[in-house]
Amino acid sequence: MRKVYLDYSATTPVKEEVVQEMIPYFTQQFGNPSSLYTLGLEAKAALDKARGQVADLINADPKEVFFTGCGSEADNWALMGVANALKDKGNHIITTKIEHHAMLHTCEFLEKNGYDVTYLDVEADGTVKPETLESAITDKTILISVMFVNNEVGTVEPIKELAAIAKKHKILFHTDAVQALANVPIDVKELGIDLMSMSAHKIYGPKGVGAMFMRKGLRLPNFIHGGAQEMGRRAGTENLAGIVGFGKAAELAKANFDNHVKHCEELRNYLVERVTGEIKDTFVNGSMEHRHPGNANITFKYIEGESILLLLDYKGISVSTGSACSSKSLKPSHVLEALGVPVEMIHGTVRFTVGDFTTKEDIDYVVDSLKEVVEKLRMLSPVNEEKGW
Numbered sequence: 001m002r003k004v005y006l007d008y009s010a011t012t013p014v015k016e017e018v019v020q021e022m023i024p025y026f027t028q029q030f031g032n033p034s035s036l037y038t039l040g041l042e043a044k045a046a047l048d049k050a051r052g053q054v055a056d057l058i059n060a061d062p063k064e065v066f067f068t069g070c071g072s073e074a075d076n077w078a079l080m081g082v083a084n085a086l087k088d089k090g091n092h093i094i095t096t097k098i099e100h101h102a103m104l105h106t107c108e109f110l111e112k113n114g115y116d117v118t119y120l121d122v123e124a125d126g127t128v129k130p131e132t133l134e135s136a137i138t139d140k141t142i143l144i145s146v147m148f149v150n151n152e153v154g155t156v157e158p159i160k161e162l163a164a165i166a167k168k169h170k171i172l173f174h175t176d177a178v179q180a181l182a183n184v185p186i187d188v189k190e191l192g193i194d195l196m197s198m199s200a201h202k203i204y205g206p207k208g209v210g211a212m213f214m215r216k217g218l219r220l221p222n223f224i225h226g227g228a229q230e231m232g233r234r235a236g237t238e239n240l241a242g243i244v245g246f247g248k249a250a251e252l253a254k255a256n257f258d259n260h261v262k263h264c265e266e267l268r269n270y271l272v273e274r275v276t277g278e279i280k281d282t283f284v285n286g287s288m289e290h291r292h293p294g295n296a297n298i299t300f301k302y303i304e305g306e307s308i309l310l311l312l313d314y315k316g317i318s319v320s321t322g323s324a325c326s327s328k329s330l331k332p333s334h335v336l337e338a339l340g341v342p343v344e345m346i347h348g349t350v351r352f353t354v355g356d357f358t359t360k361e362d363i364d365y366v367v368d369s370l371k372e373v374v375e376k377l378r379m380l381s382p383v384n385e386e387k388g389w
């Protein structure tokens with residue numbers, strides 16, 4: 001049976017070149033980067049090289065990149081670190097209704113500990129209006145955090161404008177760039193970002209390694225306490241093989257950026273055109289203009305996204321409903337809710353995300369399968385256009 005993976009926003013396969021780069025660091029080059037003999041110094045050199053590769057992808061100085069255990073850790077660190085460091089200055093944090101759970105659940109934790117969090121509304125296309133942000137600022141605001149690219153609908157936020165507002169009010173600006181990295185151009189200096197979260201496994205690197213960009217001159221309190229790793233800012237013996245893989249993935253992403261974006265956009269647009277053209281009562285959620293190149297988030301009226309997912313899985317196709325984290329719960333997606341999609345339509349929504357290994361034949365197979373699956377489910381559905389919801 002054909003296998004088609006269209007869930008690149010959940011995680012990506014690790015590229016062969018990345019795996020090859022990592023392998024020696026499990027075996028011959030197993031040294032601890034903190035050790036002072038040659039084996040350790042070699043490990044330290046590999047660590048520095050990877051730091052440079054990640055820094056290069058976002059136009060940062062290598063000294064501004066700190067490796068973490070995952071993207072979620074970087075999100076937690078940004079929020080908890082700023083909340084802690086600036087608690088005498090204020091207790092107000094501004095974020096959005098469409099953040100990843102790594103942000104939202106950390107905000108909820110902070111709310112239980114005396115912080116006030118404003119969750120900004122978004123427009124129907126998923127973007128945050130700069131005026132909406134500016135009007136939420138108070139003299140107690142210590143952090144503004146808006147994700148760079150949304151993981152469900154792929155909307156790219158106007159980060160430069162939003163960061164400029166933060167700067168004007170002398171407030172720190174953080175962005176969760178896990179979905180943005182390697183998919184949209186990121187220049188942290190040009191954009192005016194203070195703190196930024198990244199992850200390797202969404203850019204063809206390994207799982208279990210992330211990074212934080214922390215602008216020069218900023219020093220958040222540590223989140224993981226212990227040894228002096230990561231220039232004293234993040235303790236724990238480094239996941240060297242993982243970090244080396246992240247570095248290689250970042251290097252490849254930079255070299256292939258234009259091709260990657262073009263390839264994804266072409267296939268994504270082809271998928272959207274075929275699905276919305278050939279299957280009636282379907283629509284795309286989120287901005288088509290400011291969008292992740294590989295993301296298609298599509299609602300199929302009158303049926304359940306979960307059922308579509310399962311029937312596609314029988315055909316060897318992997319897609320998701322909402323984010324991977326919410327896919328095990330029946331709670332409607334908080335992102336689609338924020339976009340104003342009616343609840344019954346949220347339940348009929350599927351996220352397709354294409355990537356470097358997707359082919360046109362894959363898309364044809366998926367669309368042909370979808371036509372069959374959707375027709376079958378609609379026949380069984382108790383609701384439809386005539387019957388109403």
Ligand SMILES: *Cc1c(COP(=O)(O)O)cnc(C)c1O
Pocket residue numbers: 009069070071072073075100102147149150151176177178179198199200201202208209210
């Ligand atoms: C995947 C993801 C994360 C979490 O990254 P992990 O490395 O899996 O912890 C955070 N934010 C967004 C937007 C993501 O897509």
